[in-house]
Amino acid sequence: MESKVQTIGVLTSGGDAPGMNAVIRAVVRSALSKGLKVKGIERGYAGLLDEEIKDMDSKSVSEIIQRGGTILGTARCMEFMSDEGKMKGAEICKKHGIDGLVVIGGDGSFKGAARLAYFGINTIGVPGTIDLDIPCTEYTVGFDTAVNTAMEAIDRIRDTSTSHERCSIIEVMGRHAGYIALWCGIGNGAEDILLPETYDNNEQALIEHIIALRKAGKKHHIIINAEGVGDSMNMAKRIEAATGIETRATIIGHIQRGGTPTAVDRLHATMMGAYAVELLAAGKSKRVVCFREGKYCDYDIQEALGMTKTLDPFMIQVSKEMTR
Numbered sequence: 001m002e003s004k005v006q007t008i009g010v011l012t013s014g015g016d017a018p019g020m021n022a023v024i025r026a027v028v029r030s031a032l033s034k035g036l037k038v039k040g041i042e043r044g045y046a047g048l049l050d051e052e053i054k055d056m057d058s059k060s061v062s063e064i065i066q067r068g069g070t071i072l073g074t075a076r077c078m079e080f081m082s083d084e085g086k087m088k089g090a091e092i093c094k095k096h097g098i099d100g101l102v103v104i105g106g107d108g109s110f111k112g113a114a115r116l117a118y119f120g121i122n123t124i125g126v127p128g129t130i131d132l133d134i135p136c137t138e139y140t141v142g143f144d145t146a147v148n149t150a151m152e153a154i155d156r157i158r159d160t161s162t163s164h165e166r167c168s169i170i171e172v173m174g175r176h177a178g179y180i181a182l183w184c185g186i187g188n189g190a191e192d193i194l195l196p197e198t199y200d201n202n203e204q205a206l207i208e209h210i211i212a213l214r215k216a217g218k219k220h221h222i223i224i225n226a227e228g229v230g231d232s233m234n235m236a237k238r239i240e241a242a243t244g245i246e247t248r249a250t251i252i253g254h255i256q257r258g259g260t261p262t263a264v265d266r267l268h269a270t271m272m273g274a275y276a277v278e279l280l281a282a283g284k285s286k287r288v289v290c291f292r293e294g295k296y297c298d299y300d301i302q303e304a305l306g307m308t309k310t311l312d313p314f315m316i317q318v319s320k321e322m323t324r
């Protein structure tokens with residue numbers, strides 16, 4: 001079947017995530033295998049408006065599947081927020097012969113993609129964020145690597161926490177969502193997990209839990225605190241004052257965003273990138289690639305943006321059972 005587009009543009013937007021490079025590689029190589037041209041747009045929508053656009057060939061994506069970050073760079077762009085900015089972006093795509101665009105990023109990036117579609121450019125979103133907070137999909141590229149990076153860091157903190165018989169509060173990323181915190185909390189065997197979705201600010205209960213486990217002989221007390229709850233440094237001071245147990249806070253921060261992607265991220269990234277090209281070649285637009293119930297599928301971007309998702313209640317129940 002003949003492709004409905006001839007030249008595919010690809011950009012990464014918003015916060016970078018391990019595996020974004022693997023998506024770029026998949027987009028380029030899938031498109032080339034269909035006889036299409038590919039153009040890489042640097043620095044996200046900002047680079048589009050500045051016409052930082054370059055031809056991509058198979059060699060230009062060699063040696064990147066294993067690299068964190070994004071070879072195209074990424075940015076947050078104020079000018080693109082306005083409709084004039086998006087119209088300008090669509091015109092620049094047309095000027096460079098780009099009739100199909102793959103946008104790798106999060107919800108904010110997809111809003112821009114939907115509007116570009118309205119202005120005549122076929123666009124497809126691929127979920128790339130460590131936060132796992134895109135409701136239409138059960139997987140977002142970068143999540144597995146970020147969780148594993150955080151988990152390793154937390155294991156190390158646990159070693160020293162046990163030696164010194166301390167309480168350790170470890171803050172992980174996730175913006176307003178608690179996915180990284182919940183997965184690390186379970187995977188690291190934390191004594192407490194504070195999630196923005198469920199934490200009731202009952203610090204007294206937390207303090208009593210720390211004291212009770214210390215009396216029962218626990219030599220450390222690991223609290224995984226999600227970024228969406230925050231306040232880790234002050235929380236550590238308050239807990240130390242209330243319990244008499246030395247308490248330290250660590251914010252893992254951007255270490256979680258970098259590093260070589262795991263096999264899970266490379267696989268999903270490659271499949272989702274290739275899927276995006278299939279959609280464009282079939283003449284589809286304003287869709288977001290998703291992974292649901294073990295399969296790749298796609299949703300209308302607008303519909304996807306209206307969806308909500310919640311943390312798995314069974315995971316939350318189990319996480320509590322493990323911290324008794």
Ligand code: F6P
Nearest residue numbers: 015129130131173174175227257
């Ligand atoms: O969305 C990814 C993320 O790392 C969030 O977890 C975090 O809240 C945010 O980006 C940090 O953004 P920045 O890199 O702009 O500080």
